[in-house]
Amino acid sequence: MLGNFKYENPTALYFGNKAMDYLHRELPKYGKNVVLIYGGGSIKKNGIYNRVMEILKENDKNVVEDAGVMPNPTLDKVLEGREIARNHKADLLLAVGGGSVIDYAKAISVSVHTEGDPWEKFFAGREKPSENIVPVGCVLTMVGTGSEMNSNSVITNTAQKRKVGRNFGEQVCPRFAVLNPEYTYTLPQYQMVAGIFDIMSHILEQYFSGEDDNTSDYLSEGLLRSLIHASRIAVKNPTDYESRSNIMWAATWALNSLIGKGKSQDWMVHMLGQSVGAFTDATHGMTLAAVSLPYYRHIMSAGLAKFKRYAENVWDVDGTGKSDEEIASEGLQRMEAYMKEIGVVLHAAELGMTEDMVEGIAEGVSILKGGYKELTRQEVIDILKQSM
C-alpha cells in the first residue's frame, strides 16, 4: 500500500434472489420522472421488465422508456438518450441490463445538463463532469463489467472507430444496484463465459503491476480463486445458484476500485481488446480473451516475480525444482487450459478480425505505462498478430 489514495463508494447493493423487493425502498428517494433504460428486449421475455414496471407503477412513477441499447453503446445512441432524458425532465435513470446498459446510463447521466458533444467533452476530452448529474440506479441482468458499483463508462464512436472508457468519479456510481443471481440464468452461454473472462481480466490487469507486497494483490488472488472455482461449475450447470452468485459478487469487487488501491495497474489487455472491439463489434470479454495470452507471454519476463506468484498462488503450480521462468510459464499454461475449459475465444480471427485490420486496430490502442513493460507500437502490432 505504498501510494496515497481515497476509497469511497456510495452504491447501496441489494444482493440475492429477493433483491428486487428493495426497489421499493430506493425509488421513493427520487422524483417522479424515471427513464427506464434497457437493451434488446430480453428482459421482456424473462419477466424482469414486467416486474420492474409493476414496482415503478406502485411507486407512482412517470416512466418513459429508452430501449435498444446495443452491446457496445454508441455516441449516436447517447445523443438520442440525452434528448429522451431532457424531454422527460428525468429525476432517475433506471438501467436494467448488463454493463453496456449501465455504462450508457452513466454517459447520459453526465450529459443531460451539459451543452456540447459528450464525446468531445468527456470521452475524447476527458473533462470532469459537473455536479449537476441525473442519478443512476440499476437492476443487473448480466455479470462482468462491474458497472453496477463503479463510475466507469465505455462508449464507442462508430464514425471514428474508437471505443473509450472513462472513470467519472464517485458521484456517477449507481446510487443503488439490484443483484439477483437468478436474473443471469437466461443469458446465452457465450455471453456468460465472456462475462467471466471480463471479470478475470479486470482482476489480472490490476494484479500484474508493481513490485511491492500489497494487500490488494492478496485480495485479487482470493477473488481469482473464487472465480475460477465457481466458473468451472457454472459452465457445466448455468442454473447453479451458488456458483452464479459467487461469480456475480466477484465481478462487483473485481472492478469497484478496491483491489487496485495503493498500487500501479496495467490495463493493456483492455486497451488491446477494446480496439479489437471497435473494429469488429465483437463481444467485449471475448476480445480480451483473444489478446490476453499473447500479451502476458510477451511481458512475462519483465514481471517474472509476479507471474511466478500468480502460478503458485492462483493456479497451485508446485515450484519444486523448477526455475522461476518455468513456474511462471506453467501458470500461463494452466490459465490457457482453463480458458479452453470454460470456452472462451482464443483467436481474434473467430471474432471477425482480419489481417488488414491490424494496423488500424494498433493505431486505436492507447499505450499505458502502468504495467511491467511499456509497449512500442510495433509490439502492439506483434501481439495483435499473435492474437489472430
Added chain:
Amino acid sequence: MLGNFKYENPTALYFGNKAMDYLHRELPKYGKNVVLIYGGGSIKKNGIYNRVMEILKENDKNVVEDAGVMPNPTLDKVLEGREIARNHKADLLLAVGGGSVIDYAKAISVSVHTEGDPWEKFFAGREKPSENIVPVGCVLTMVGTGSEMNSNSVITNTAQKRKVGRNFGEQVCPRFAVLNPEYTYTLPQYQMVAGIFDIMSHILEQYFSGEDDNTSDYLSEGLLRSLIHASRIAVKNPTDYESRSNIMWAATWALNSLIGKGKSQDWMVHMLGQSVGAFTDATHGMTLAAVSLPYYRHIMSAGLAKFKRYAENVWDVDGTGKSDEEIASEGLQRMEAYMKEIGVVLHAAELGMTEDMVEGIAEGVSILKGGYKELTRQEVIDILKQSM
C-alpha cells in the same frame, strides 16, 4: 453467497502518509461546533494533536475537547461525553485515536439527541438509533478494530461487569476516516501485536462458519495471508511503512462487513474474550488471543472441512498422505507457532484472570448460534479454564 443481504458503506477513507491533508476537504461539510475526542494523551506527544488542532483552526471550527477515553470505554464516560456534546451543540464528533475512541464517539453520536440511559436503550436493549445522530469523523492512530469503516461500538458497563457490542447501521459509520500508517509507529509493541491479533480474529470469526463455497471466504484467505506476511515483518521492524500500511488496510476490510456477506458467522471468540476483558480490563486483542486456540480446538471436529481448508489455503500445510483431522490440526499448530512468533498472550492468567473469575466470566458470555457448534454453558467454562 446463499443469503440475501445489503452492502452499503458510506465512509470516505483517505489513506497514506499524506492522508491528514484531506481533513481540509471534509471539515467544511459540517457545522462550526466540533467535539475533539481522544484518549490518554499520546496524540499530544507525537504531534497529531497539534496538527489536528491547526487544521480545525484553519477551518474556523469552534472546538471543545473530550479527552481521557479509556481502552475499554465505559458507560459512565459515555454519559459525561453526551453532556459535553449536548452543551456544545456538536455538529461533528472528531475521534482521534484507535477503536476505543471511535467506538465511544459512535455511542455518543446516537445518544446526544436521545433521552434515557444509552445502556438500557442501545446496548442492553438493542434499540435501533433514530436518524437524528451527530456525525462522526476519525483520524486513526491504532489499528485493529476496524471501527474506522463500520458502525460497531463496544461499551463496558463497569457496574454490571458487562462489555457489549452493537452494530448501529450505516448511518453511524464514520463519514470520513484519515488513515496514515505512520501514525501507528509510536504505538507500544504490545498494543500493536494485540491489534494484529484482533484483526486476525475478526477475519477468522467470519470465516469459521458455513458449509457453502463463498467468495467471502476466499477474500478472507487473501486478507489472512496478507496480514500474516505483513505482521511478521512489522514485529521485527515497526517502522516498516509497507507492512504497517498493509496491516492498516487489512484491518479496515476485516471488519467493514464485506467478508461476512452472504454467510453465517461465528463470533464466539469475541464473546469469550469480551467477557474476560470485562473482568480483567485486559487489552482486547490479548483476551481474544488467550481464548482462541482452546476454542478452535474444541470446535474443530464440528467444522473439519473448513479447518482443513484453513490449514491448506492460509498456512500452506501440505496434506499429502494425511487425514483431514491431521491437516486441520497442523493448521492450528502453525497458527499457535505464529502467535508465539509475533508475541501475543496465550494464557489468560497473564491478563489477570484467576480461577475464581471463571464462573462470572462464563455467565457474561453470550452464546451465539452461527458457528459450527453451539456451546453449552459447561463448554464455555471448560474453554475458559483451558485458556488460563
